[in-house]
Amino acid sequence: MRVTGTLQGGRTSQGVSYSMHARIRAGDPDAFRELFRDHAQLVFRHAVRTAGDLSAAEDVVSLTFLEAWRLRGKLRDEGESPRPWLMGIAVNVLRNTGRAARRHERALARVPLRDVLPDFADELVGRIADSGELTAAKRALGKLRRAEREVFALCMWSGLGYAEAAEALDVPVGIVRSRLSRARARLRKLTDSELRRRGDGTEPGGSGGQVQGGRTAAARSNEERTR
Amino acid sequence: MIRTPRWRREEPLDHAELARLLPAPGDPELSSDRLNGLEEHLMTEIRNLTSDTASDTSPGASTGAPPIGAHAGDRAPGRPIASAVVRSWSALPPPWSWPPPGSPESR
Numbered sequence: 001m002r003v004t005g006t007l008q009g010g011r012t013s014q015g016v017s018y019s020m021h022a023r024i025r026a027g028d029p030d031a032f033r034e035l036f037r038d039h040a041q042l043v044f045r046h047a048v049r050t051a052g053d054l055s056a057a058e059d060v061v062s063l064t065f066l067e068a069w070r071l072r073g074k075l076r077d078e079g080e081s082p083r084p085w086l087m088g089i090a091v092n093v094l095r096n097t098g099r100a101a102r103r104h105e106r107a108l109a110r111v112p113l114r115d116v117l118p119d120f121a122d123e124l125v126g127r128i129a130d131s132g133e134l135t136a137a138k139r140a141l142g143k144l145r146r147a148e149r150e151v152f153a154l155c156m157w158s159g160l161g162y163a164e165a166a167e168a169l170d171v172p173v174g175i176v177r178s179r180l181s182r183a184r185a186r187l188r189k190l191t192d193s194e195l196r197r198r199g200d201g202t203e204p205g206g207s208g209g210q211v212q213g214g215r216t217a218a219a220r221s222n223e224e225r226t227r
Numbered sequence: 228m229i230r231t232p233r234w235r236r237e238e239p240l241d242h243a244e245l246a247r248l249l250p251a252p253g254d255p256e257l258s259s260d261r262l263n264g265l266e267e268h269l270m271t272e273i274r275n276l277t278s279d280t281a282s283d284t285s286p287g288a289s290t291g292a293p294p295i296g297a298h299a300g301d302r303a304p305g306r307p308i309a310s311a312v313v314r315s316w317s318a319l320p321p322p323w324s325w326p327p328p329g330s331p332e333s334r
Contacts, residue, residue: 029273029274033266033269033270036266037266040257040262040265041256041257044255044256044257045254045255048255049252054255057255061257061265062265062269065269066269069272107272110271111264112265114261133250133252133253134253134255137249137251137252140249140250141249152245152249156242156245156246156249157252180240180245181238181240183245184240184244184248187245187249
């Protein structure tokens with residue numbers, strides 16, 4: 001199945017993917033259903049890991065695809081998948097979730113409510129564990145600048161290649177690499193500082209004067225008993 | 228300003244090292260039920276939007292009732308989309324045309 005038009009190259013695989021691109025641009029609802037089924041989990045994971053909030057991430061998923069519908073005419077015939085374009089929309093939604101939410105306020109109000117409590121205990125435990133991991137990851141990610149965070153999250157956590165991340169962020173590939181390189185330098189420096197802080201025992205303690213171990217240990221002789 | 232040494236700037240990016248420099252972000256996933264709910268919500272919104280477009284361009288067409296549970300600014304309780312709504316939509320001609328008339332993929 002080939003789409004005539006302004007295609008570059010004549011590879012069969014490109015012909016099939018450009019058909020999907022063209023269907024999205026034309027507003028084919030089935031193409032959007034396919035787009036959602038193919039990429040909603042990816043968008044969700046990216047949103048959760050970046051924002052650290054499960055509930056907000058669901059809104060980001062809805063807003064991303066609503067924005068994708070609104071911006072469908074801008075999807076270019078590049079690459080084999082609309083994934084970079086979609087992730088670029090997700091990144092923009094995450095940058096300014098409030099604005100996207102206001103734009104789609106009515107649609108967002110119609111999103112079906114989630115179950116507040118999970119049905120099964122292990123799902124609850126899973127959610128708590130996820131929450132702890134997400135909090136730690138988000139806190140660490142927060143030590144990077146926004147440009148570095150976005151590239152890091154796209155390439156390292158969401159599995160986009162450099163070219164895909166470049167397309168998503170609308171920057172040259174070299175910029176993606178340099179941002180990752182800066183992120184690495186910053187994280188190494190933070191890690192080194194943390195290791196030095198723990199290694200030389202200069203970690204600031206609590207309030208001075210209190211003997212650790214409680215009153216019994218404090219009351220006993222200072223004579224050394226064990227070595 | 229602390230500058231990154233040139234040899235480090237040109238160092239190849241080791242993704243394994245990069246991944247270790249931050250805590251693992253976990254592997255959160257939407258349940259299939261929730262995914263289906265969000266999918267149907269999206270499709271309903273798309274149908275609403277195309278209906279609005281059709282009513283704007285076609286003076287004789289009815290505007291149709293607002294979606295179930297629509298309250299701007301409120302989180303109205305969600306209800307399953309009635310199959311009758313879906314069936315009524317399928318009876319209307321789509322405002323978009325796919326494949327475009329005259330294209331090789333015309334069915």
